[in-house]
Amino acid sequence: MPAESFTSTPPFFNGSDRIAVLLPLPLAGAYDYLCAGQPLRPGDFVSAPLGGRWVTGVVWGPGRGDVEPSRLKRVGPRLEASPLPKVTRDFIDWVASYTLAAPGAVLKMAMSVPSALEPAAGQTAIRLSAAPPEAPRMTPSRRKVVEALAALPPLSVTDLAREAGVGPAVVRGLVEAGVLETVELPRPSRFSPPDLDRPRAELSPAQRDAADALVAAVGAGFSVSLIDGVTGSGKTEVYFEAVAAALAQGAQVLVLLPEIALSSQWLERFKRRFGVAPAQWHSELGDAARRDTWRAVAEGDAKVVVGARSALFLPFADLGLVVVDEEHDQAFKQEDGVSYHARDMAVVRARLGGIPAVLASATPSLETMANVQGGRYRLLALPDRHAGAVLPEIRAVDLRRQPPPRGRWLSPVVVQALEEAFAAGEQAMLYLNRRGYAPLTLCRSCGHRLQCPHCTAWLVEHRSAGRLICHHCGYHIRLPPQCPQCEAEDSFAACGPGVERVAEEAQFLFPTARLAVMTSDTCVGPGAAAELVQAMAEHRIDLLVGTQIVAKGYHFPLLTVVGVVDADLGLEGGDLRAAERTHQLLSQVAGRAGRAERPGRVFLQTWQPEHPVMRALCTGSRDSFIAREAELRRDCAMPPYGRLAALILSGPDAAQLDGFAARLSRLAPHGEGISVLGPAPAPMALLRGRHRRRFLVKAPRSENLQQLLRRWLAQAVAPSGVRVQVDVDPYSFF
Structure with a gap:
């Protein structure tokens, strides 16, 4: 149970005290209610009347006192569920304040499984009655049941009948006669505890130094460490040592992955290391699994949770370590609803809980590297691949000099490399980030x-x-x-071309090659993804054609050739992170090649071989590329050296939307270093039938951007039908 359970903390509110209850709705804040005569504390789940319905909310603290007591309604009974821990409530308040979202909208992410708050259904079993009747009528079948149960623990009706060799009706007859009685058994834990005594991986000296530093940080308060390791350097095995240290101290661990539904190899690696599978949290889980997992996290039974970004809002009873793998990945950015970046919020969650956070990546984000250079994060470098493997050779294929034949998309250079790989019994991959x-x-x-x-x-x-x-x-x-x-x-x-067209061409060129396409369209759910990854690992596939999901940390020992069909895709447009993101993505794709004893080769088909991204990839000069990007951002005071926020206005009526945007523009804030760009049609000016207009607000790092935005938006109320979404630290500009 969490530290704030009734057994360790006396009741905070009694009788008819005024309390604030936060509801999981996009409302302005908590509402005042009266206690219903029962003892309540902050964090308790209660039913509260709202309009003509009852809504489950959380006791947030004492009421504000700005409503007459006679107008206040009483809350319903306290729900028999583990209270929402204080650190989780603090985290919800912090996220709401930072993102300018309604606190109730953030709370909804923490209360994403309403059924988990309902009483858990126990298991019914049969045992000998403590007060049997004096002269029960006993038949040979009944005696078999009594004799069997005398030597066994309580069993279900079906199991007991099977053990005694009788029908279930005999058992039920003994219950009706009072010879046997039913008893409620506690539900067995859904998650087995990890085995910390299993053999560990053999670590290199660099890996051991990094692992020792992470282990020392566990239990020593808040800190942030970055594992900066090339692809295939064994970053996962290194942070597994910190996971083991946290578990040894009895704490829970959260590992965030950008695409949990596509992480079958990571899950298998965890199972080999700890003997059991971790609890998972992602959108593909069924209702029963989500309910059991949420409850197990709240009660401390789920010791390790691996999940997508929403796992941050689970009510951990005793979280001791947060790991963000592939911290650079854009999938950690939540665009819809409450806009937040899970990597940054993971660091905040660690700080609020006084625990260490670990970030891991082969291509760290510029924001993370700026924090390293500023001394806020500790750097742990893994410059070499594990077990003697070498980094692949990366070559730019100049499409101006070596173009594909007319009507095709693969350069002769790439085709020849594929032929050589297949002739040697090896595997290849073609990458194009276009479905x-x-x-x-x-x-x-x-x-x-x-x-x-x-x-x-x-x-x-x-x-x-x-x-x-x-x-x-x-x-x-x-x-x-x-x-x-x-x-x-x-x-x-x-x-x-899209990936289907590239696959069609590849199948025409190599009719005997076993080919598969891997996209979000073909890998619907974890099962389909796991099957495809397993087929690739077992060499039932010769050529894998895919979008960016093929770059998610997979390890295929026989994969030696990677061809990037359009390396320039993503370099153009108004995205300030276009070059950084392209470098990261292509580095990750290239990192799939040559991860075992066979060397790898990577071919980047490009019209711009002289582009800084292509030069950095081909020469391996990542650090100088990052330094150049940092200098460009610093010169124009863009993130991480300045602050940026987006206001996206949307509505069904373009004229009404433009009128409100013009009114907001007239009220736009001014000041030294503050600039407001817009309103302008968003690049995606019409989305799902709603017209969209965008403002971009740029400010110095010293500016309280949230306060500035609140003052601005408070001056103009959006008309009916118009939505205003605030995105602090935007990552996409569609």
């Missing part, structure tokens, strides 16, 4: 492009599904028989 068959479909007669009616986006052809699909709202159609603009028949042409 579907073709990103654009247009009419050859008039040039009309098929566009989503609800979004500012072209429809993407998915030939395998026979559909044109919008990747933003899900709208889909079949290919029209004639152009809606000029009515020409059979005039549509697919323009550009």
Whole structure:
């Protein structure tokens, strides 16, 4: 149980005390209620009346006192669930304040499993009655049951009947006669404790130094350490030592992964190290698993949780360590609803709990490196691959000099490398971060492009599904028989490649190669992803064609050749992190090659081989690239050397939206170093049927950006139908 349980802390509120209850709704804050005569403390879950319904909320503290007591309603009974720990409540308040989100909206993420607050259904078993009747009628079958139970612990009706060799009706008859009685048994724990005595991996001297530093940090208060290791350097085994140290102290551990549903190899590695599987937390879990996991975390039974970003808001009873693997990954940024970055919030959660945080990456973010250089984070470097493996050779393929044949997408250089890999019995990978068959479909007669009616986006052809699909709202159609603009028949042409088209070309070139496509469309759920990864590991696949999910830390010993079909994709546009993100992603993709004794080769098909990103990848000069990026950001006071926030206004009526945006613009804040850009149509000016306008607010690091935004937004109330979303520290600019 959490430290704030009733057994260790006296009641805080009694009788008719005024209390504040925070509800998991996007409201301004906690509402005042009266106690219902029972003892309550902050963190208790209670039912509270709201309008004509009852809502489960959390006692947040004493009431504000600005409402007459006669107008206050009483809360319902306290729920028999572990109270929400103080550190979790502090974390919710902190996230709400930082992101300018309603505290109730953040609380909803912590109360994401309402059924976990309901009383747990116990297991019913049968045992000998403590007060049996004096002269029960006994038959031979009944005697078998009594004799069997005398030597056994309480059993279910079915199990007891099986042990005695009788029918269940005999057992139930003995219960009705009073010879046997039912008893409620505690539910068995869903999660077995990790085995800390299992053999550990053999660590290199550099790994051992890093592991020793992490182990020393466990139990020593708040700290942040960055494991900066090249791909294949064994970062996971290093932080497993810190996990073991935290478990040895009886604490819980949280490990955040960017794509938990695609992490079968990580889960298998954990099981080999600790003998059991960790608790998992992600959107693919069923309702029963989510309920049991949430409850086990709150009661301290789940010792290790591996999860996606939402796992940060689980009510840990005694969290002792937070690990963020692949800390650079953009998947840690939550865009919808409450906008937050899980890496940064993990550090905040660690600070509030007084525990260490560990970040790990082969391509650390510029924000993390700035914290290292500022002395706020400790650097633990792993410069070499584990077990003598060497980093792959990376080569830029200049498409101006070595282009693919007309109508194809693979350069002869890449094709030759694939031939050599297959001839040697090795595996290869082709990477293109573009789903579907073709990103654009247009009419050859008039040039009309098929566009989503609800979004500012072209429809993407998915030939395998026979559909044109919008990747933003899900709208889909079949290919029209004639152009809606000029009515020409059979005039549509697919323009550009997606992974399906690259796979089609590869299958044509290598008809005997066993090929698979790995995208979010083909890997629906953890099971499908695990099967594909297993097939690759067992060499049932020769060529893997995929999007960015193929770069998620997989280890395939026979994978020696990686071809990046369009290395320039992602370099253009108004994203201040475009170069950094492209370097990170291509480094991770390249890192899949040559991870065992066979050396790897990586080919980057590019029209810009002289681009700083391509030069850094080919020469291995990551640090100088990061230094250059840092200098560019510092010169223009952009994050992490300045502060940035986005205001996204959206609504169904473009004229109404523009009017509100103009009013906000007139009230925009001013000051030294503060600039407000906009309003302007967002690059995705129409999304799911809603028009979108954007402001960007730039300020010095010394500025209290949240306070500035609150003052600004308080001056203008959005009209009905218009939504205002605040994104502090934005990572995407769509």
